[in-house]
Amino acid sequence: MAVAEKRIFRIEIDERLCKGCSLCVDFCPTNVLTMDGNMVAVKELDACNGCQLCDNRCPDFAIQVFEE
Numbered sequence: 001m002a003v004a005e006k007r008i009f010r011i012e013i014d015e016r017l018c019k020g021c022s023l024c025v026d027f028c029p030t031n032v033l034t035m036d037g038n039m040v041a042v043k044e045l046d047a048c049n050g051c052q053l054c055d056n057r058c059p060d061f062a063i064q065v066f067e068e
């Protein structure tokens with residue numbers, strides 16, 4: 001039996017907490033994130049592999065990744 005499956009992730013950004021340091025952008029291995037002015041933004045959700053690096057490295061607990 002062949003199985004093809006795609007994991008889907010949801011990224012939540014708390015705009016009250018993000019200070020725009022861009023650490024999460026730098027740590028993301030698949031270029032999911034970008035800066036939009038002084039705030040992080042999701043530019044390529046499909047590329048997210050759920051590694052949680054952004055979530056774990058954000059010093060302000062402003063970004064969270066969940067598996068759908």
Ligand code: SF4
Pocket residue numbers: 017018019020021022023024025039040057058059060061062063
């Ligand atoms: S690491 Fe946190 S505070 Fe810094 S840009 Fe990313 S979400 Fe914002």
Ligand code: SF4
Pocket residue numbers: 011027028029030031032033047048049050051052053054055065
């Ligand atoms: S979970 Fe990993 S791949 Fe997804 S946005 Fe965060 S750092 Fe990038």
